[in-house]
Amino acid sequence: MRTGPKASGPRTASQIAHHVLARAEENARLDRYEQDVKSAFDAIVPTLKRISALQHETDFESRAQDIARRELGFELPEDILADAWVERLDMRRLHAWCTFATYRRFCDDFFSRDPLAAEEGDRHFNGGFEGFLQTCGFHTLDISPCADGRLAHLIRYVLRLPHRAVRRKSYAGALFDIDDSVQKWVETEMLRFRSGRPNTADAPTRYLKLVAYHFSSSDPEHEGCAAHGSDTTKAAAAGLERLLGFQQAIENSFCCGASIDLLLIGVDTDRDAIRVHVPDAEGGMAVDRYLDVMELYETTARLDASRARHDIQDAVRQTSPGVAEGMARLIERLIENNLSQIDSVRGRHGERYADIGHAEHFIGAGVGFEEIQLRNLMYFAYLDTVEEATQDLDVGIRIFTGLNVRRGLPAPVVVRFDYHGQVPGARDRAVARCRRVSEAIKSRYADLFERGLLHLMQVVRDCNADAPIEVLACTASADAKAGGHR
Amino acid sequence: MRTGPKASGPRTASQIAHHVLARAEENARLDRYEQDVKSAFDAIVPTLKRISALQHETDFESRAQDIARRELGFELPEDILADAWVERLDMRRLHAWCTFATYRRFCDDFFSRDPLAAEEGDRHFNGGFEGFLQTCGFHTLDISPCADGRLAHLIRYVLRLPHRAVRRKSYAGALFDIDDSVQKWVETEMLRFRSGRPNTADAPTRYLKLVAYHFSSSDPEHEGCAAHGSDTTKAAAAGLERLLGFQQAIENSFCCGASIDLLLIGVDTDRDAIRVHVPDAEGGMAVDRYLDVMELYETTARLDASRARHDIQDAVRQTSPGVAEGMARLIERLIENNLSQIDSVRGRHGERYADIGHAEHFIGAGVGFEEIQLRNLMYFAYLDTVEEATQDLDVGIRIFTGLNVRRGLPAPVVVRFDYHGQVPGARDRAVARCRRVSEAIKSRYADLFERGLLHLMQVVRDCNADAPIEVLACTASADAKAGGHR
Ligand SMILES: [Zn+2]
Ligand SMILES: [Zn+2]
Ligand SMILES: [Zn+2]
Ligand SMILES: [Zn+2]
Numbered sequence A, B: 001m002r003t004g005p006k007a008s009g010p011r012t013a014s015q016i017a018h019h020v021l022a023r024a025e026e027n028a029r030l031d032r033y034e035q036d037v038k039s040a041f042d043a044i045v046p047t048l049k050r051i052s053a054l055q056h057e058t059d060f061e062s063r064a065q066d067i068a069r070r071e072l073g074f075e076l077p078e079d080i081l082a083d084a085w086v087e088r089l090d091m092r093r094l095h096a097w098c099t100f101a102t103y104r105r106f107c108d109d110f111f112s113r114d115p116l117a118a119e120e121g122d123r124h125f126n127g128g129f130e131g132f133l134q135t136c137g138f139h140t141l142d143i144s145p146c147a148d149g150r151l152a153h154l155i156r157y158v159l160r161l162p163h164r165a166v167r168r169k170s171y172a173g174a175l176f177d178i179d180d181s182v183q184k185w186v187e188t189e190m191l192r193f194r195s196g197r198p199n200t201a202d203a204p205t206r207y208l209k210l211v212a213y214h215f216s217s218s219d220p221e222h223e224g225c226a227a228h229g230s231d232t233t234k235a236a237a238a239g240l241e242r243l244l245g246f247q248q249a250i251e252n253s254f255c256c257g258a259s260i261d262l263l264l265i266g267v268d269t270d271r272d273a274i275r276v277h278v279p280d281a282e283g284g285m286a287v288d289r290y291l292d293v294m295e296l297y298e299t300t301a302r303l304d305a306s307r308a309r310h311d312i313q314d315a316v317r318q319t320s321p322g323v324a325e326g327m328a329r330l331i332e333r334l335i336e337n338n339l340s341q342i343d344s345v346r347g348r349h350g351e352r353y354a355d356i357g358h359a360e361h362f363i364g365a366g367v368g369f370e371e372i373q374l375r376n377l378m379y380f381a382y383l384d385t386v387e388e389a390t391q392d393l394d395v396g397i398r399i400f401t402g403l404n405v406r407r408g409l410p411a412p413v414v415v416r417f418d419y420h421g422q423v424p425g426a427r428d429r430a431v432a433r434c435r436r437v438s439e440a441i442k443s444r445y446a447d448l449f450e451r452g453l454l455h456l457m458q459v460v461r462d463c464n465a466d467a468p469i470e471v472l473a474c475t476a477s478a479d480a481k482a483g484g485h486r
Helices: A024-042 A044-053 A060-072 A078-085 A091-113 A120-135 A154-158 A178-195 A232-253 A293-300 A305-319 A325-349 A390-403 A426-444 A446-450 B024-042 B044-053 B060-072 B078-085 B091-113 B120-135 B154-158 B178-195 B232-253 B293-300 B305-319 B325-349 B390-403 B426-444 B446-450
Strands: A138-145 A206-215 A261-268 A273-277 A362-367 A378-382 A411-419 A454-462 A470-474 B138-145 B206-215 B261-268 B273-277 B362-367 B378-382 B411-419 B454-462 B470-474
Touching: A024 A044, A024 A091, A024 A154, A024 A325, A044 A060, A044 A091, A060 A078, A060 A091, A078 A091, A091 A362, A091 A411, A091 A454, A091 A470, A120 A138, A120 A325, A138 A154, A138 A178, A154 A325, A178 A206, A178 A232, A178 B178, A206 A232, A232 A261, A261 A325, A273 A293, A273 A325, A293 A305, A293 A325, A305 A325, A362 A390, A362 A426, A378 A390, A390 A411, A390 A426, A411 A426, A426 A446, A426 A454, A426 A470, B024 B044, B024 B091, B024 B154, B024 B325, B044 B060, B044 B091, B060 B078, B060 B091, B078 B091, B091 B362, B091 B411, B091 B454, B091 B470, B120 B138, B120 B325, B138 B154, B138 B178, B154 B325, B178 B206, B178 B232, B206 B232, B232 B261, B261 B325, B273 B293, B273 B325, B293 B305, B293 B325, B305 B325, B362 B390, B362 B426, B378 B390, B390 B411, B390 B426, B411 B426, B426 B446, B426 B454, B426 B470
Parallel strands: A138 A206, A206 A261, A362 A378, A362 A411, A411 A454, B138 B206, B206 B261, B362 B378, B362 B411, B411 B454
Antiparallel strands: A261 A273, A454 A470, B261 B273, B454 B470
């Protein structure tokens, strides 16, 4: 881990000069939530270390439960503790169990309390973000970031967008599946025609696909995108190429001038600053033509608010003279939002994040995970089948081999499929997909699984109800033990 | 194999009394084409037996090539023949190679000559079948038969429909994938809205999904649908349940009264006679309420044509009084078409087919296979991934274990993905899917593959051009030998 040149530890919020456009209250609220969740996960390893040290004491079980209740907020499964006097305490299973229990509690909190709800102002001004998006000329914003956990907070933190107003599909290297995206486009257009949602089909708006690649400004050769060998130019070029492939697929598959709009951004995962490849008048983007929001942060921090906004507008248009008016307005909003995030990271961490590398706590595989809006919490492989997503999963397993397996800890994998409860049979199909994907993961990583170094929890959720997640099975749970791993 | 009570072998066409509505010329044309193709595949085993018997003769290679040219119409790969003096002739590889070569020639003929083009009359009368379908109130006919090869000729032979005017997706037990069908429905509706294809969205037509289950009238307990344990009632009930699930998924996922129409038919694979579960006024069907077209064949065969048609109309309405007018008209057409097929089977085979059981020559896996409109030629598993289609493939492999593997012959599998050539990158994606699915098949059936009892040919085709198939790789080909199976 790099620490970089710092005077004397992270600055406190009161010492640092904030950007004039940074929203202090929103920052405080988002920061508090992130700290709460992260510290719950971060407490697992030290707590288990303490408990492990006690495993040969006579009153082990009750002392362990005391510590767990106090430090983790829940009790541990009795059967694992009870077995400790015979064999050694099964730390792998216990670690996976605690990770899954913490995840479950975190989900329950998210869906009951809605802690990342959009700011009041955002929700009511101008029809909310959806309304704003339409005035920019777009009826849908479909974002594909890299599956990397350091981008999991892209929507709600880095770009400060309401997470429910945006589609997110994460792929290793941001290399989204074109056929899947074409299907989404078709579904979106059909709903506009049939139901006038989110607007009627005759409104002159388009589907906007955004790709977010990433890089590390302080250690570009090692902490960039694993899927592109930490080569920033390659990551950007691959994202742009995929975007153009999607656009061409739409243009060539459907007649009557069907098309979509595209936007490419890069994220510096050390500081959460974005760069925006502002499209020109024809929508064209270039890998080496972008607006660096970190620079803009520096040059506009001390201006007054209206002057700062004016400079942002100028910078967007200077990057690509001729950029469409609506696209420019959307980009300005993303930039101003991003200034708050940059400000927040600086305020809390100084020059850069302490954990500039990977530090995810688990892997998420499947469809859903709306609650995951936090950095470095989960590696996300959006998938229908393991067969089609081997690359995404292999990258995730490689990351967890470095993070956990080499320390003797398991890679916890949450397999999750959300479904629309109003559709008959949808839950059954989600359950069947969970089971199928879990079996395929066990078989692909059989070696890890057999050694207890891969644990799986199967989860479904009705995404149309405000429902909690529903846990179907878990290899770390007591009932899974009798027959060995399940 | 059952032979049943027959007087003295199959009757010839001149001995048999034909049904008044049977179309003799069409029957002759379809019959001739089927004979041509089937006899080419049927020649492989006897020819290879003759060649095998010669393998230790001194002029083996040239005599073998003479026989192959004469009996099969092509030469055999020299490297396989040349190796025969060292080891024994690799009959497994040779058998797969001949099957693939015959398939390729059959495809080339199909796409260059269009031997199953619709009859002149059908093409021009009333806007062709598509026009007729719309007058019945349907803009799309989407058919899911069982993957069983004895239903592969359902569209063009049993129902006498133009194969290009109908969607076909085959699944084991006809248990089609609801999500896949919902996607197709969405795409269809979107094209109506956007492009007015096949008709504009305001036309009061609907999407019609048809499921075809099957049974064997002469040996119902053994030669019915393998996926339903040869239980006819179960096969029908499962098909109906899946249809209703699809309808409910559409109704609950999309507003504004979105719905689809349904039709369930059963096919007696001994005689190609259908039974039609005629929907009532509300579109409701029942497993035990159907019109048996075999019975109708008997009672109407000797009437005059207009009386026979009149009786068909009556029978449809007696089965389900209140059936919608358009649905009734479509069913009448299917019935009249089916009478020709029944007549043809009777004329050629007498009481029933000689091969009432499985007799497929290869397995087809993937998306495409438009040319497969012949009975008992190919077991068809429509699939995107092996992971999602294990049941369909397992049934196919089980069938070929009975047909080929127990005789020491391989199961030849054609992995095929058709693509739309006008979409950039579509060919590349089809090639990648071919490779992915082939690897997954090899790994699932590794034991058979290692023993040379499973051979794979990878094929793609641009289904928008009138293009031939393109062979990418073949485990039975010479260049695949050096490094073992590929
Ligand atoms: Zn990445
Ligand atoms: Zn949903
Ligand atoms: Zn079947
Ligand atoms: Zn096609």
